[in-house]
Amino acid sequence: MARYVSYRDFDWILLGFVLVICGMGVMEIHSATTHTKFAGAHVRQVYWVMAGVGAMFMMSLVNYQALLDQIHWFYIAGVGP
Secondary structure: OOOOOOOHHOOOOHHHHHHHHHHHHHHHHHHOOOOOOOOOOHHHHHHHHHHHHHHHHHOOOOOHHHHHHHHHHHHHHHHHH
16 A cells, blocks of 8 residues: 655644754753763764654654554564563
8 A cells, every 4th residue: 555655744843842842951961961071961862862853754654554454463562472
């Protein structure tokens, strides 16, 4: 089942709020670690935020409707060992 992916329908406002909250967190990490041995930890946090946004866009390409046919296997995997 082919599916046309349109980012026009993406919730850009939610992404904006998430990035604002992440930016505030990075600023707090920067201010909390200035002049300590952990200085520069905010740069790693920025990398993690970028990786998370990239993973979010990759997951948005997954056709979840095709996964609904296999939902019983996901249930067994989740309940199983």
